[in-house]
Amino acid sequence: xxxxxxLGLREDSPTTCGMLLRKTTRExxxxxxxxxxxxxxxxxxxxxxxxxxxxKPGDVVAxxxxxxxxxxxxxxxxxxxxxxxAVAEHDAGRTxxxxxxxxxxxxxxxxx
Numbered sequence: 001x002x003x004x005x006x007l008g009l010r011e012d013s014p015t016t017c018g019m020l021l022r023k024t025t026r027e028x029x030x031x032x033x034x035x036x037x038x039x040x041x042x043x044x045x046x047x048x049x050x051x052x053x054x055x056k057p058g059d060v061v062a063x064x065x066x067x068x069x070x071x072x073x074x075x076x077x078x079x080x081x082x083x084x085x086a087v088a089e090h091d092a093g094r095t096x097x098x099x100x101x102x103x104x105x106x107x108x109x110x111x112x
Contacts, residue, residue, distance in 0.1 A: 033046040033048070033049065045072070053074050054074065055074060059074060059077070060074075060075050060076070060077045060078075061073060061074055061075060062075045
C-alpha cells in the first residue's frame with residue numbers, strides 16, 4: 001500500500017546525487033529500484049544509478065545515516081584532488097624546486 005511509509009528515490013537533492021531515500025506519497029514517488037544486502041552486508045548500486053553518478057570500480061563514496069535514511073554521495077579521491085592541485089600550481093608557475101629554495105636560503109644539499 002502506498003502511504004507515508006513508502007520510500008522512494010528523490011532525484012532533486014544535490015547533497016546525495018539522487019540517491020536519497022525519503023518518506024513520500026505515491027504521487028511524489030520516483031521510480032524505486034530495489035537492492036538486496038548480501039551475506040557480507042554489501043549492496044550493489046543499480047547500473048542505472050551508477051551511470052547517473054559516473055561511478056566506477058575504485059571510486060570513493062561518502063555514506064551518512066540520518067534519521068533512518070542512508071545518504072550516498074560520490075566524492076573525489078583525496079589523492080587525486082591533491083595531484084590535480086599540485087599540477088595546477090606547477091603549471092601556473094607557483095612551485096619551486098628544493099634546490100632553488102635551498103640556494104635562496106643558503107642551505108647546502110648533498111648529492112647522492
